[in-house]
Amino acid sequence: MQQKKLNQTDRPAPPSAADVLSACQGLRLTRVRRMVLEFLLGAQMPVKAYDILDALRHGAPKALTPASIYRALDYLLQEGLVHKVGTLNAYVACAEACPETCADTNAACTESCAENCTCSRAGSHRVRHAPVFMLVCPGCRKSKEICDPALYQTIFSAMQRQGFQLQGDTVELTGICPGCAQQQDQSCTI
Template identity: 45%
Template sequence: MSNKEIAKQQMPGQPVTDGLRKTRGRRLTPLRRQVLDILLEAAEPVKAYAIMDILRKKTAKSVTPASVYRTLDFLLRHALVHRVGTLNAFVACTDSCEHEHQPVFMLVCAGCHQSREISDPPLYNTICAAMREKEFTIQGGTIELTGICPQCAAAGSE
């Protein structure tokens, strides 16, 4: 079950991360839960400072950039979010598996900035092997591909 599907099953007013805590078994502090909720509810990748602005509107507590980045680092380490480097933003992981994450491809639309996560370990291994032949190494576990999503492609053809 994907994170988005888990989020849809939550009761109104219940944080969407409640189902994820049961699925992933991670201990989420209130700030971690709020940040993950923001990313799960977002229609596109969200920048760290935008997360901070949303948090400041939702809570009376002071939220610093350092606390948001520490929270994002935790969520990254525990495979709950991905960093979309081309946008310098973050997106909730769509895979709610309990095991170690497989490397993923992040498809990023150049038009609307929506992103889609796909996992294809054989393709990933082929790309990494080709990179090793050229004495390159991948940094991180995500390969980002920029293109145009079906909605933007259809809008552009009208």
């Protein structure tokens, strides 16, 4: 019996980063949600919704609308896969810099949930991140997600003492990144 040679199109495509991320959290992404998440994962910096729309419009088999992009972003925000950088009015994929905790047991998941989680719904549960700080550079529009639960608790407690309620789980701090600071220093010495 003659075996059929496999060519590149016969092999299943390897799972994308968005597929792996959504599978770990037990999510099923629509085509548009997957496209938006993949784009943000590749961008590695905050991107405005209309820029996402413009970038995805060309490769989409079906016409995309601003509403479909915003719906996808809202869903991805709700599921903790992206963050909104309000100071830039842009979105960035979650960097997964923070330790993840199982939504069932609140225990740290240090590896892939699907392989190592021991809770009752191992491999099919939602994972939530600890609160994060988003460092934002207005010069180059880069952002960096960091996690410091102790500092976050200090800020949260101070707000509560003043009668304020923190909205969301991301605190944005605006500052000049090392690259922009270096450019500023070089322009001052010339």
